[in-house]
Amino acid sequence: MIVNKDNELSLCFPKADEVPAEHRLDSRVDQRVWLVGGALRKWEGPNDLVLSPVCIRDPVSADLRQLEIGSVPRMGEPESDAALDAAVAAYDSGRGTWPVMTVEGRINCMEVFVRQMIAVKSKVVKTLLWEIGKSADDSAKEFDRTIDYIRQTIDALKDLDNRSSRFEVAEATIGQIRRTPLGVVLCMGPYNYPLNETFATLIPALLMGNTVVLKPPQYGALLFEPLLAAFHEAFPPGVVNIIYAPGALVVPRMLASGKVNVLALIGSSKVADQLKKRHPKSHRLRAILGLDAKNAAIVLPDADLDLTVTECLAGALSFNGQRCTALKMLIVHRSLVDRFLSRFCEALDNLKIGMPWEKNVKITPLPGLHRTAYMKEAIEDAVAKGARIVNDGGGAFSATLYKPAVIYPVSAGMKLYREEQFGPLVPVMAYDDIEEALEYVITSDHGQQVSIFGSDPATIGALVDPLVNQVCRVNLNSQCQRGPDVFPFAGRKDSAEGTLSVADALRAFSIRSMVAAKQTMENKELLNAIVQDRRSTFINTGFIL
CATH class of the missing domain: 3.40.605.10 (Aldehyde Dehydrogenase; Chain A, domain 1)
Structure with missing residues (x-):
C-alpha cells in the first residue's frame, strides 16, 4: 500500500x-x-x-x-x-x-x-x-x-x-x-x-x-x-x-x-x-x-487543574488511546471547561509524535490505514453536528500517523458521544449540573471504570456511592487503569463478563470440586492411606513452598 x-x-x-x-x-x-x-x-x-x-x-x-x-x-x-x-x-x-x-x-x-x-x-x-x-x-x-x-x-x-x-x-x-x-x-x-x-x-x-x-x-x-x-x-x-x-x-x-x-x-x-x-x-x-469500554472522567469545579490535565492526557492518549481502560470521554464542569481545554491542548502540543524507537515518543503510528480513516470519519461527523477541533493541527494525518484531536463540545447524536473511538481522539463535553454527568454514565452501555477529579469529600463521597453501582472501578484523581494486577479487573453491562486479577483469574478458569466421606474409622484409614502413599493428586495434604 x-x-x-x-x-x-x-x-x-x-x-x-x-x-x-x-x-x-x-x-x-x-x-x-x-x-x-x-x-x-x-x-x-x-x-x-x-x-x-x-x-x-x-x-x-x-x-x-x-x-x-x-x-x-x-x-x-x-x-x-x-x-x-x-x-x-x-x-x-x-x-x-x-x-x-x-x-x-x-x-x-x-x-x-x-x-x-x-x-x-x-x-x-x-x-x-x-x-x-x-x-x-x-x-x-x-x-x-x-x-x-x-x-x-x-x-x-x-x-x-x-x-x-x-x-x-x-x-x-x-x-x-x-x-x-x-x-x-x-x-x-x-x-x-x-x-x-x-x-x-x-x-x-x-x-x-x-x-x-x-x-x-x-x-x-x-x-x-x-x-x-x-x-x-x-x-x-x-x-x-x-x-x-x-x-x-x-x-x-x-x-x-x-x-x-x-x-x-x-x-x-x-x-x-x-x-x-x-x-x-x-x-x-x-x-x-x-469487552467494550467508554470510560469517562468527571471533572468537578474544584479539581486541581494541573493534576487533572496530567492524568487526563495520559489516560486519553497513552499508546494512542488504544486501551480499553483509556479515558474516552471527558466531562468537565462548564465553569472550568475553557481553562481545562486551554491547558490540555497546551500539554498535548508537547507530546512527541514519531516512530516507536524514538526516545520519549508518545504518539506512534496506528495499525493500518483503516484506523486513520475511522478517526477522520468520527471527526467529520462531530463537526457536522456542531463540534469543533480545539487544538491546532488536531486530526492531521499522514498514512498511519495521526495527530491527536480534541473535539468540543461533544453531544448526544455524535459518534464520539457513545462509540468507543479506540484511538487518539479526545471528546470533551461540558455539564452544569452533576446529574448530567451521572446520567451519561448511567445511560451508557458500558460499565468498566470512571475517574473523578475534585477535592471536596462530601461531593466525591456522594458521587462514589451511585457510580460503584454502574462501573467496577472508580478512580479518584487518577486516570482509569488495569493495575495493580492483584486488584480485580471487571466490568458491568457490555464491558465484561467475569473478573480478572491474579487470584480471580485462577478461580475463573476452574470450579470447586470435593471428595467427601462419612466420618467412620474405615474412611479415616482409607483417606490416610491415600495421602500417605500418594495415591491421588487431588486427595493430598502437601504444602508447596
Whole structure:
C-alpha cells in the first residue's frame, strides 16, 4: 500500500537507512511452523502478509509504504479442527496428563516456560514494536509486566492450593475441597496488548489444568513465533495449540462443535454475543470476556487543574488511546471547561509524535490505514453536528500517523458521544449540573471504570456511592487503569463478563470440586492411606513452598 501525504507528519517516517541499527528487524519473519498436538509442524499452505504500522519514505518520490515485516500462515477449518481435537485429546475428559498432574508439577512446567520466554525477550519486544507500533519502552514494559504477572499467578496458585491441602469436617462428614479444571479453553487476545492481555487469560487457564487453543490477534500474531519452541518444550503434547486463521472463519465453527468449555475473549461485546450463541449448549460454556469500554472522567469545579490535565492526557492518549481502560470521554464542569481545554491542548502540543524507537515518543503510528480513516470519519461527523477541533493541527494525518484531536463540545447524536473511538481522539463535553454527568454514565452501555477529579469529600463521597453501582472501578484523581494486577479487573453491562486479577483469574478458569466421606474409622484409614502413599493428586495434604 503506497500513500502520498504531503504534510509535516510524513517527515516523521524514516527512509530505510534512517532506522537505528539497534531497532532494525534482523530479518523478515515468514512463519512456516505451527504448534498442534505437541508437534511443531511445517506449514505448507499460503501465508498472509504482515505490514508494520511504520511506513518507509521513498527518498526520491517521498511516497510512504507500510513496511513488510513478514507473514503468518493463512489456515482454515481443517487446521482449526486439528487444533481443537488435539486440545480435546490432551484433556481426555479430565484423564489427561495435564489435568491430573499435581499443581506443583504444572508450576514446574510453567517455570520452564518462563525461563525460555525470557531467553527470547529481545526478539519478542522488537517484533511487538514493529508489528503494532508500540514504543520501545512500552514494548519492553509489556514483556516485563507479563513475566511479573506469570510469577504473581504462580504465587497465588501456591497460596490457593496450600489453603486447600487439608480436610474439613462438618456434620460427621469429612471433605476435601479443591479447584479443578473446566476443560478446553479457546483463548483470543487483543492487538493493543497482544502479549500481556492474551497471557492474562492463557496463563491461569493453563495453571488450573485446562488445555488451550490459542488464536493470536490479527495484529500481533508474529510475536508468538519466538515462543512456539518454549510452548512445545515446556508443556505436555496437546496442552497448547496455536491456530493462525481468520476468527470469523474458524471460531464460530469451534464453538458450534460443542467441544469448547471456556471462551476467553478480549474483544467486542457484539462479537462475544454472536459467538456464545453458536455453542449448542450455551449453559455449559463459561465465558471470561473483556469487552467494550467508554470510560469517562468527571471533572468537578474544584479539581486541581494541573493534576487533572496530567492524568487526563495520559489516560486519553497513552499508546494512542488504544486501551480499553483509556479515558474516552471527558466531562468537565462548564465553569472550568475553557481553562481545562486551554491547558490540555497546551500539554498535548508537547507530546512527541514519531516512530516507536524514538526516545520519549508518545504518539506512534496506528495499525493500518483503516484506523486513520475511522478517526477522520468520527471527526467529520462531530463537526457536522456542531463540534469543533480545539487544538491546532488536531486530526492531521499522514498514512498511519495521526495527530491527536480534541473535539468540543461533544453531544448526544455524535459518534464520539457513545462509540468507543479506540484511538487518539479526545471528546470533551461540558455539564452544569452533576446529574448530567451521572446520567451519561448511567445511560451508557458500558460499565468498566470512571475517574473523578475534585477535592471536596462530601461531593466525591456522594458521587462514589451511585457510580460503584454502574462501573467496577472508580478512580479518584487518577486516570482509569488495569493495575495493580492483584486488584480485580471487571466490568458491568457490555464491558465484561467475569473478573480478572491474579487470584480471580485462577478461580475463573476452574470450579470447586470435593471428595467427601462419612466420618467412620474405615474412611479415616482409607483417606490416610491415600495421602500417605500418594495415591491421588487431588486427595493430598502437601504444602508447596
